[in-house]
Amino acid sequence: MTSERQAATDAGPIDLAGDDAVLPFAVEPLDVRGRVVYLGDTVDAILQRHAYPPAVSRLLGEAIVLTALLGTSLKFDGRFILQTQTDGPVSMLVVDFETPDAIRACAKFKDEAVAEAVAAGRTSSAELLGSGTLAMTIDQGRHMNRYQGVVALDGGSLEDVAHQYFAQSEQIPTRVRLAVAEVLERQPGETPSHAWRAGGLIVQFLPESPERMRKPDLHPGDAPEDVDLPDAGGEVDDAWVEAQVLVDTIKDVELTDPAMAAERLLIRLFHERGVRVFDPRPLHDRCRCSHERVGEMLRGFSADDIDHMTVDGQIEVTCEFCNSTYHFDPAEFDGGETS
Structure with a gap:
């Protein structure tokens, strides 16, 4: 209760x-x-x-x-x-x-x-x-x-x-x-x-x-002109x-x-x-991001994507919500290659 x-x-x-x-x-x-x-x-x-x-x-x-x-x-x-x-x-x-x-x-x-x-x-x-x-x-x-x-x-x-x-x-x-x-x-x-x-x-x-x-009836839209429509306003x-x-x-x-x-x-x-x-x-x-969750996201990318994300031998990801920054070795991921 x-x-x-x-x-x-x-x-x-x-x-x-x-x-x-x-x-x-x-x-x-x-x-x-x-x-x-x-x-x-x-x-x-x-x-x-x-x-x-x-x-x-x-x-x-x-x-x-x-x-x-x-x-x-x-x-x-x-x-x-x-x-x-x-x-x-x-x-x-x-x-x-x-x-x-x-x-x-x-x-x-x-x-x-x-x-x-x-x-x-x-x-x-x-x-x-x-x-x-x-x-x-x-x-x-x-x-x-x-x-x-x-x-x-x-x-x-x-x-x-x-x-x-x-x-x-x-x-x-x-x-x-x-x-x-x-x-x-x-x-x-x-x-x-x-x-x-x-x-x-x-x-x-x-x-x-x-x-x-009981709610007021919604207006039916483009009904024929000869059709009598109920009052869509209703009483409040x-x-x-x-x-x-x-x-x-x-x-x-x-x-x-x-x-x-x-x-x-x-x-x-x-x-x-x-x-x-x-x-x-x-x-x-409180943000939901973490090193583990970001890593799981990166594992969903292709080897080519991982390669394009790699700068100076590492991957850097910044959370748009909390501005936390995470660093990864691209070799951790399938297809990832160190520079």
Whole structure:
């Protein structure tokens, strides 16, 4: 049974989830469930390591938050991978979450295009991404089939595409908020330093009543003109309307302020209805790469590939996620020849 911690305005002190943890919650009177996350050292370590331009770091930070919110919902051992491929200044984002708590991320971008976008003030996530696709992949291991959902990115933000994904693929009413900021940290006797923070919240309408679970019908497309079509809009449940209105009141600073906490945000949003929180799920900046795993990858290459990788008698491989560098003797691999 999942242990619970009651959050209420008249409750005594409780242990806060803190940074780098996803906090699941439920607002039963509204039939909604969700998760909220505040990222401190974890997102800062990833973004500082790569030293991307600030606009790219903010965008990757949003993708990290979204992946944290979705990946921690897995109820089995596996991986959740979020990847974008677009024609914008930031051509690719990859965030890899491995249960129960490891997350890593990287980005690819065009230097000149990013610089031009920043100079022109076009730094929203939609403008940096451009058009393309976002894929969400669930991998349960080599002996299980992968599940992948793909949604178009066509001038929308990561929040927009998340809403579109759940509406089309899962048919679950969903609302997402993401925020990333670079904050100034001051420690007594030390030079002020900049650090990245990020936060986010996802809430979903999951009523148990069959009547309340009814979804609006999807429009059938190009039907003949003489065919009477049902109303594709349908009525939206009042509980879900209320939940969306409350989530839309969240300001970015509430998700990135070091003095804020997940529990305090939830109380601010749902204190009139009552909110129940569950055990937090910790998150860590941890890469999956190792000397052994990279070596296994190299064994899959042909002798000609190994030869082309060999420089000055050795093979050097750098992980795009954590920047760790591994060195190998090409003679270790089939067909490998020392120079």
